[in-house]
Amino acid sequence: MKLFIRSILAAAAMGSTMLSAPALAETKLNALFMAQAAYSENDVREMTQRFMKANPDIDVNLEFVPYEGLHDKTVLAQGSGGGYDVVLFDVIWPAGYAENGVLVDVSDRITDAMKSGVLPGAWTTVQNDGKFYGMPWILDTKYLFYNKEMLKQAGIDAPPATWDELNEQAKILKEKGIVEHPIAWSWAQAEAAICDYTTLVSAYDGSFLDSDGKPAFQAGGGLEALQYMASSYNSGLTNPNSKEFLEEDVRNVFQNGEAAFALNWTYMYNLANAGEDSKVAGKVGVVPAPGIEGKSEVSAVNGSMGLGITSTSKNVDAAWNYIVFMTSQEVQDGYAKLSLPIWASSYEKPEVTNGQEELIAAAEKGLAAMYPRPTTPRYQELSAALQVAIQETLLGQTSPEDALNAAAENSGL
Incomplete structure (x- = not known):
């Protein structure tokens, strides 16, 4: 109980956003997201509320930081021996994260349905040396x-x-x-x-x-x-x-x-x-x-980003369930106005395409031509x-x- 209270106070001091959680929640997750571009903070809050409603035994605490602070915040939390269970990470970071043991290798959790349903180019976001360090979530280019x-x-x-x-x-x-x-x-x-x-x-x-x-x-x-x-x-x-x-x-x-x-x-x-x-x-x-x-x-x-589990998380299964929910086709299709889905069949759905046909036409060419920033630790x-x-x-x-x-x-x- 004391640890939970300290977590709340620490989150408040960092300007985090605490979502109200079911009274019976037994598992606490801390998740770090970006406070700019792609999904809005309100979108992420709504997605998370839906997850907690479907999983009343899990309470998710959200923290948002500017992109410029995302990498260092993740690494510094690792050094303190705790902090976050789920983190948003850029396509350029898996090599360094893998070298320093920041993220959990989730290769054995990636299903065949995920591999066949997600656009092939999106997987480069979360891979390093043939291993998967999360699920792609934001598929983006300029x-x-x-x-x-x-x-x-x-x-x-x-x-x-x-x-x-x-x-x-x-x-x-x-x-x-x-x-x-x-x-x-x-x-x-x-x-x-x-x-x-x-x-x-x-x-x-x-x-x-x-x-x-x-x-x-x-x-x-x-x-x-x-x-x-x-x-x-x-x-x-x-x-x-x-x-x-x-x-x-x-x-x-x-x-x-x-x-x-x-x-x-x-x-x-x-x-x-x-x-x-x-x-x-x-x-x-x-x-x-x-x-x-x-x-x-x-x-x-290639400006894509993924969601991964930190190696210091004590709730890996719950963290993975949250990531699977946040990256699911149903959720992404419902929030496709600020970030396009990673799922190939989403682009056949009116709820995704209506009103943004011009954007999707541009994406068809742009996403296929995404050039990577260097992959290096x-x-x-x-x-x-x-x-x-x-x-x-x-x-x-x-x-x-x-x-x-x-x-x-x-x-x-």
Whole structure:
């Protein structure tokens, strides 16, 4: 009892959200989620309430943190010998988590029905070295969103199919005075910038690492991607505050009518196109991120996430039951407006497709082209080095070439 009271007090101190639980609950689960993008906090609360109603012997305590704190919060809790039973994790973390024993290997819990029903590409989210460390939950990539009304005013018939066309259209929009800064990006010194950079690396057919696992982004497509970012930023076509923006900043700028183009995740489509606080509702278009002529037709980053069980959990079976419920097709189909389901047959259901046919058409191409960020236990060091390289380049402190060479030296690889 004392332990339970301490858990409540600790959760309150961390700003967690405590869901009311049945009085007879015997098993307590602590779950860590992300407080941005994809499913909303309200969605996760509602899903969890449904789970607890169906499982009155299990009480789930939810905590939400910004994406930027998700990894460290998980690892620090492990070091303290307790904390969470279920955690949300990014596709880039299984290698490091496996090396450090953070998550339980659930390979023997993955059923044949799960393997055949989930989209094949989604499984890469939770795998490392042939083992499964959870269930995929968020299947996502970044898309190019555009303001249909602004393009029509500029006499532009179709959204850009290449990144060069994006610049050309943005220039027309600016010259005609339709919008001062037509493009908004998530280029703050955070993982968001790496996702935009990865999208461009995929467009330029670049590589992060060579066959020996050493940095290869200093040349070829990796260099061209950063050169494009610098050129876009310095052209006056990109919102100058992009160097400080995260995804929510991009969404707010776009839905306030202050940008014609924005790169962002699935969740922005319905919030910007149908949200009560959006000034561009009904005017939002979405297509796969553009390609580069002669190199790619579309570009995409793998931004998927999974749910796993921590190795310190004392309630592995209950935690797995919760994960199976949260990732089930029935639940995902009912909350498909901010995050698309991982289940292949979901895309044949009207409750999933109605009202977001344009988004799903873009997803059909974008999800098939998802480009992975590097799979390495040293990912956090690599990402941090690249974030610095992007910032220093945008600020004009160094050239793209020198910035990426320095990132390679500081990557830990």
